Amino acid sequence: MSTTPTPAASSGTNDGKNYQFALTSLTFLFFIWGFITCLNDILLPHLKQIFELSYVQASLVQFCFFGAYFIVSIPAGNLVQRLGYQRGIVVGLTIAAFGCAMFYPAAALRTYPLFLAALFVLASGITLLQVAANPFVTALGKPETASSRLTMTQAFNAFGTTVAPQFGALLILGAVTAAVGTEEYKIQEAQSVQMPYLLLATVLIIMAAVFAWLRLPNVQDDTEAEAEAGAKEDSILSHRHLVLGALGIFLYVGGEVSIGSYLVSFMGQPDIAGLAEHDAGRYLSYYWGGAMVGRFIGALAMQKIAAGKALAFNAIFTVLLIILAIVSHGSLAMWALLAVGLFNSIMFPTIFSLALAHLGRLTSKGSGVLCAAIVGGALVPVLQGFIADMVSLQLSFVVPLVCYLYIGYYGVKGHKVKH
Known part of the structure; x- marks a missing residue:
């Protein structure tokens, strides 16, 4: 694997079959992070109700998430330049998994700042995935069709954002059975995020192991x-x-x-x-x-x-x-x-x-x-x-x-x- 990412693969280094396998793997990655990102639309009103937040306080969910892009992107670019695309993806998946796992203690302690910290860590991992995976997709094939390839993988990212709210509504919003307004209701609301995010953490760890094991094409310079x-x-x-x-x-x-x-x-x-x-x-x-x-x-x-x-x-x-x-x-x-x-x-x-x-x-x-x-x-x-x-x-x-x-x-x- 190349340790220095570059914009396009050199012709003749890898055959089309290898590119197709790599693109398929990356497409599933795009779907997963789209799925996770869109769960914020479920999480924001959910946390607002748990902690009786104002709209400004609840909006910190999105600010923490977008803030990670701003803070982490440049260091992530430097990291990917040293590690290469594939290892960068593995590190990103691992960080995102850790962020998902942080939802469990945050829900158990019912601490809003810990939820925000978990979101920031999760978003940091996804930011690293974005930094590594987007240019990797543009590199796997002819430069003139790079936009077409990235558009296709982004389509599956959009598919993830389309189906995620349905699962979130079922597993998070639909998991509370206690009477509204009671202390038991608030406890169940907080705990309802634990299992979905633990499942996501497990999926991300498995994906990190898979991407560490895969033999993806090396990416060389155009010239x-x-x-x-x-x-x-x-x-x-x-x-x-x-x-x-x-x-x-x-x-x-x-x-x-x-x-x-x-x-x-x-x-x-x-x-x-x-x-x-x-x-x-x-x-x-x-x-x-x-x-x-x-x-x-x-x-x-x-x-x-x-x-x-x-x-x-x-x-x-x-x-x-x-x-x-x-x-x-x-x-x-x-x-x-x-x-x-x-x-x-x-x-x-x-x-x-x-x-x-x-x-x-x-x-x-x-x-x-x-x-x-x-x-x-x-x-x-x-x-x-x-x-x-x-x-x-x-x-x-x-x-x-x-x-x-x-x-x-x-x-x-x-x-x-x-x-």
Whole structure:
């Protein structure tokens, strides 16, 4: 196994069969971490009720999770550069398993700070997985189809986020039998997270053992010249397309999470759909499910379509849909915003792969920079919420609108490598 990760595998080093086996293994990894990440949507209201938290206190669940991306990503990139992709994945799985196991004492002691610590450790492991696995997928095959491969694996990540709430609702929310409001009820609520997260910890440990045992392809440099240039580069931030890509990841994740965060309230507006929260919540599945469907479609289409063009096309349609949601009313505005999920589908993996192009030996550090930019998911929704409070919820969607305008620019011009 190579100890120095790089952006693309050299042709002739490994055959297609080996790549297919490696990609299959990594695809299951993407599914698992998508599954775990989406359980936060179940965990947040659950902990809010256990500890009788305010909304601000409960929001620390997401801040701890996104905060790990910001704090851990750069050190993770350095670690992966030393260990290589495969060993980085093993370490990430082990850390994530430890974070899941921490939920058991946190629930037994009913201590909210310990829950937050467990979330941070869990997210740190997932951050390391992101830093190692995303560029590994782009490396396993031809550079021109890197976006297609990453889009396909991200589709299974989205599949994990789609099915996780159903399991979480059954194993966590549905496990309490005591009368509401009693002390026994609170104890059962806390303990209901123990078994699911212990099961997840067990799965992660097994996966770490499997990935340590697997003989995955070594990843070599595109060219010796590129590797030498990467090794001599003074600063990862001197690569313009990477810096612009990091801003693209920040704005994309921020825009996607902003829309998802305020969709239920938007659909509850009297002049939009007037839906009750539980009814609007069911429609929310169209937004996230659209991203999953779009990634499967995009993975096939992008084998023939240039990644930059596909990104720009989707960004333009997303901008038009958000404008329609801002200026119209009723079901038209609602469905316009829900349809954004379909066009969101290819954006993250496409920006990610374009930003990592031609980085040579700096690829793992570049991956760390991009993963740190995921913190946009914690910050952009706050800005939209501020505008919603000051003006109106409908007009506040101008915030994600601006995010997608930039993504369109990145697809047209910003991703191009300046030598």
